[in-house]
Amino acid sequence: MSIPFYKFEIPVLEAIDVKNGEATIEFVYDWIQKNKKDFFKEDPELLGRYKEGKGQIIWQNKIRFAREYMKRKGQLEFPSRGIWKMTAVGKDRLENWRKTGADPDQGLEIFHGITEIEETQDPEKVDLKVPPIYEHGDLLGFKGIVYEPINEQGVILLFAAMAEDLSFMIESIRSSFPDALLKRRNSKNRWQPVRAEFEFKASTFIQHGHNQNDCDLIICWENDLNNKKIKIPILSLKGEVEKIRRRAS
Known part of the structure; x- marks a missing residue:
């Protein structure tokens, strides 16, 4: 060929x-x-x-x-x-x-x-029709993903790629709040349910007016919140990528 x-x-x-x-x-x-x-x-x-x-x-x-x-x-x-x-x-x-x-x-x-x-x-x-160029983040080169996320969809993709490394399993992802139902392995090696919301930046959770009682975890790329403002745990994938890379080096 x-x-x-x-x-x-x-x-x-x-x-x-x-x-x-x-x-x-x-x-x-x-x-x-x-x-x-x-x-x-x-x-x-x-x-x-x-x-x-x-x-x-x-x-x-x-x-x-x-x-x-x-x-x-x-x-x-x-x-x-x-x-x-x-x-x-x-x-x-x-x-x-x-x-x-x-x-x-x-x-x-x-x-x-x-x-x-x-x-x-x-x-x-020849008319080579090309759609508008897509924007992307800085180079990531992690888990088969070339660029850093620039939106919520990118966060979901990255989390799916690294869920196992973070002791999670994905049960379902949906468009309504909260975004995902996960399973997390606890210290007793048992799986417990986790209701998670994906955001590019953690502060967007507050901007959207979500009820904190209906969510167990915020998964974001960047944690730009003072944790005193919110009682829900925040998982920053940016920080987790850095931790995984340090352990591997």
């Missing part, structure tokens, strides 16, 4: 980074051909041409598709003809890939419908 064009995105960013974030198209081609020889060994047809040998060189056309796709994702810009410049968004993606070994954009091509593109076309004439 031919290597799809979106697999060339990280190599394009790598090549541009060699030139401090701004490079000519010729340099990008040359760098990839010299430094990504495994691509050509895996897929020798990349060295051929489309249209029965009369069209574009296949691997170069794929790079142009990668360029157009990253342009629409806000990762590349073109200050002048033939010059490719990596944006802050592109640099962030490359740095995250280098730190974690995981591409933050992996899977987006399916969501965007890019896998259905016919790559023999001229990339500049």
Whole structure:
């Protein structure tokens, strides 16, 4: 199976980074051909041409598709003809890939419908529709989650990933208050029920006017409350991630 064009995105960013974030198209081609020889060994047809040998060189056309796709994702810009410049968004993606070994954009091509593109076309004439760029937090790289939460949904996702480490089991999660029914292992090695509410910041619990008597635990990313203001225990996942990392080091 031919290597799809979106697999060339990280190599394009790598090549541009060699030139401090701004490079000519010729340099990008040359760098990839010299430094990504495994691509050509895996897929020798990349060295051929489309249209029965009369069209574009296949691997170069794929790079142009990668360029157009990253342009629409806000990762590349073109200050002048033939010059490719990596944006802050592109640099962030490359740095995250280098730190974690995981591409933050992996899977987006399916969501965007890019896998259905016919790559023999001229990339500049293909409408690569990309939804607005999603915001994300700082790099987390924990339990398979790339970024820190920036909202309640992110807190729920992170808690689900680390529940076992915190001696919890998830029985159910719902949209009404309280958000979750959990089981927690106590000191006697028995499971007890816990009614939990998820918040990005603990103070949101008070802002929402929730009844403290109907909740046993607030699970948040950041505890910004003076505990004297509230009688419910607060579990800060930010703090728990730090504890787990310290124990592992």
